[in-house]
Amino acid sequence: SEWLLGDAFSHPDLASTYDRSEIILMTKVGRIAALEFNYDPEWIRFSMNRSIERFKTSYLDVAFCHDIEYVADGDAVVAAGVLFDMVKNGKIDNVGVSGYTLDKIVRVANLVRVNYSTPP
Numbered sequence: 001s002e003w004l005l006g007d008a009f010s011h012p013d014l015a016s017t018y019d020r021s022e023i024i025l026m027t028k029v030g031r032i033a034a035l036e037f038n039y040d041p042e043w044i045r046f047s048m049n050r051s052i053e054r055f056k057t058s059y060l061d062v063a064f065c066h067d068i069e070y071v072a073d074g075d076a077v078v079a080a081g082v083l084f085d086m087v088k089n090g091k092i093d094n095v096g097v098s099g100y101t102l103d104k105i106v107r108v109a110n111l112v113r114v115n116y117s118t119p120p
Contacts, residue, residue: 002027002054010056020057027051028066028098030079037067039075044082052091063092068099068108077111084116 008014009023029047030039038044052060063083068076076097083095097108112118 002051006054006056024061025055025057026062026064027055027060028064029083030066030068030071030076037070039065039071039079041078041082044079045086048083048086048091059090060092062094062096064096064098065108066098068097069101069104070099073104073108073111076108077115080108080112081116084118 005025009018009020009025027048029044030037032038048060048063052058063086065076065079065083080095080097083092086092087095097105097112099105
């Protein structure tokens with residue numbers, strides 16, 4: 001879907017009608033397949049850069065650490081840190097986490113805040 005959206009948003013008819021700032025592009029990292037997850041920092045960087053390339057843009061508006069309930073809290077926190085590094089480099093505007101349960105999301109968000117002095 002990233003390729004399709006990238007092609008659509010870069011098509012001259014759409015690109016001449018809408019400015020990039022009017023489009024919100026979001027993607028997620030962490031879950032690779034139904035039962036496969038990879039929160040390794042190198043994979044996160046690779047995956048995000050690949051998404052940026054597929055969307056044919058220079059940055060993404062939002063990136064989520066997805067389905068954090070399936071990984072250790074520390075893995076989700078490290079992944080969020082990688083995304084925050086990409087914010088500093090201008091590749092991502094906003095970082096988030098998603099998953100179940102609310103307790104897990106709050107716990108990880110608090111750990112992110114402590115480790116990176118910023119909320120996801």
